[in-house]
Amino acid sequence: MDLPDDDTDVELSLRGLCWNTLKGPRTLLYNVTVPFFRNNVDLSLFNCSAIDLTHEVIKTPSAYIALGELKGGIDPAGADEHWKTARTALNRIHEAFSKLKLKPHTFFIGAAIETKMATEIWEMLKRGGLENAANLTDEDQVASVSQWLCSL
DSSP, X not given: OOOOSOOTTGGGXXXXXXXXXXXXXXXXXXXXXXXXXXXXXXXXXXSSOXXXXXXXXXXXXXXXEEEEEEEOOOOGGGHHHHHHHHHHHHHHHHHHHHHTTOOOEEEEEESOOOHHHHHHHHHHHHHTSOSEEEETTOHHHHHHHHHHHHHO
8 A cells, every 4th residue: 555644653554565676576574474384474575566465476485585584572681582483483484495495585683682693693694594684773784684675
């Protein structure tokens, strides 16, 4: 939908974003249950316009360009648990798509990133098990991962 004149609290009903690129239309949806492995993914980027995004597209593994986990909790004491949950979800994504001989881009965005987590994230980035990551509290990192998503 087009942005209303009064966009107060629009984030409460927003389900995604869409844009056009030279590579084609893109739609980013929040909280999608991916049918072929029956788990929720926080952020899913599709190779289609919002109008063309149907349940059939969501069921089509090759329509996924990127999938990512977003953990917004800011309590450093819970950061490791958020990361364990995200890492498990990212591994599940890799396994499900690998069985179909597909490898969509994967990413992680977290608000509380502790030193041990940062080391693990960096290692995953170096190995290619993760293609991008950002600290939600660092606007430069959020801008970087946003630019990356828009470039896909």
